[in-house]
Amino acid sequence: MLILGLETSCDETAAAVVEDGRRILSSVVSSQIAIHHRYGGVVPELASRKHLEAIVPVTTEALEDAGIGFSQVEAIAVTQGPGLVGALLVGFSFAKGLARMLNVAWRGVDHLEGHLHSVFLTDDPPSFPFVALLASGGHTGIYHVAGPTRFALLGQTRDDAAGEAFDKVSKMLHLGYPGGAVISRLARRGDPERIRFPRAYIDKERFDFSFSGLKTAVNQYIQRCGDDLENRRADIAAGFQEAVVDVLVYKLVHAAKTTGCRDIALVGGVAANGRLRERIYQEGTRNGFSVHIPPADLCGDNAAMIAAVGYHYLREGDRSAMTDDVYSRYKRA
Numbered sequence: 001m002l003i004l005g006l007e008t009s010c011d012e013t014a015a016a017v018v019e020d021g022r023r024i025l026s027s028v029v030s031s032q033i034a035i036h037h038r039y040g041g042v043v044p045e046l047a048s049r050k051h052l053e054a055i056v057p058v059t060t061e062a063l064e065d066a067g068i069g070f071s072q073v074e075a076i077a078v079t080q081g082p083g084l085v086g087a088l089l090v091g092f093s094f095a096k097g098l099a100r101m102l103n104v105a106w107r108g109v110d111h112l113e114g115h116l117h118s119v120f121l122t123d124d125p126p127s128f129p130f131v132a133l134l135a136s137g138g139h140t141g142i143y144h145v146a147g148p149t150r151f152a153l154l155g156q157t158r159d160d161a162a163g164e165a166f167d168k169v170s171k172m173l174h175l176g177y178p179g180g181a182v183i184s185r186l187a188r189r190g191d192p193e194r195i196r197f198p199r200a201y202i203d204k205e206r207f208d209f210s211f212s213g214l215k216t217a218v219n220q221y222i223q224r225c226g227d228d229l230e231n232r233r234a235d236i237a238a239g240f241q242e243a244v245v246d247v248l249v250y251k252l253v254h255a256a257k258t259t260g261c262r263d264i265a266l267v268g269g270v271a272a273n274g275r276l277r278e279r280i281y282q283e284g285t286r287n288g289f290s291v292h293i294p295p296a297d298l299c300g301d302n303a304a305m306i307a308a309v310g311y312h313y314l315r316e317g318d319r320s321a322m323t324d325d326v327y328s329r330y331k332r333a
């Protein structure tokens, strides 16, 4: 089944063509980062407008790259939530209209389920059941995945998402938005041991996260630096990153041990982080788990992952209705 995937939940307009939920024929991502950069974060109103401008050209490009025409699209999968309502509505309404015009089935899917499926778009997908750490800019949680549409949330952040913490620390260091890539680059020049920031494990037996205390500790440290901040920036970035990574790695490995899963996966925008990838591979394999992490371009927001999860619903005849609407907040899995 050839599925057209569409994603407009935040600041990326994306379209992709995926065959049978596994094989990517094309994946186009048009980022709005350059537009939102100067405001230090995503401006919802601007995002909606830019999605509106980009959705048709991005979709056309995805079909061209895949070498197919509109008539060969067999079904459509589109992000329904969570995300910015105005942004989501652009992709969702477009998908509805297109599905009606082409007379094909369509399904709204959860953005987080999409991230969890990004790992199936690789040559080395995990076997069920597996545990996954999903760390993005809007969410951080650990999932038990028992089947293609069977996701159970084991624990999640009580405050900030891991990516959000990267973005905020970047802002504190005046390095701009989004912060993940900048902080990880800067951290390579720093010593992760020099400044020891607090690790918030909360309860070591549970899978909840908290990053707001760490964010405050980094902020206080920065305030105390005064004129010496410039010299300590790389060490701050490295120390902060190590504190985040330590907790994420511990919780994922612990979840695998607790649930008895052999396979573990790392997904979401933060999964592009080199240090996190390296540590998950190390700790995962050391503990005898099979580790699965998608390439960096599939970690950030994209539409291929949306098509991938949509396939499993559509295959079972589970479709959306024209009266369905988008949602902004996280659904409890």
Ligand code: KG4
Pocket: 010, 135, 136, 137, 138, 139, 162, 163, 164, 166, 167, 178, 179, 180, 181, 184, 268, 269, 270, 271, 272, 273, 274, 299, 300, 301
């Ligand atoms: O999944 P994603 O593209 O969008 C959401 O669904 O939120 O994740 C974006 C988040 C941002 O907070 C960004 O700073 C973070 O992922 N990120 C990173 C890296 N690349 C992106 N965080 C840490 N290290 C990176 N290399």
Ligand code: ZN
Pocket: 111, 115, 136, 137, 268, 269, 300, 301
């Ligand atoms: Zn995302």
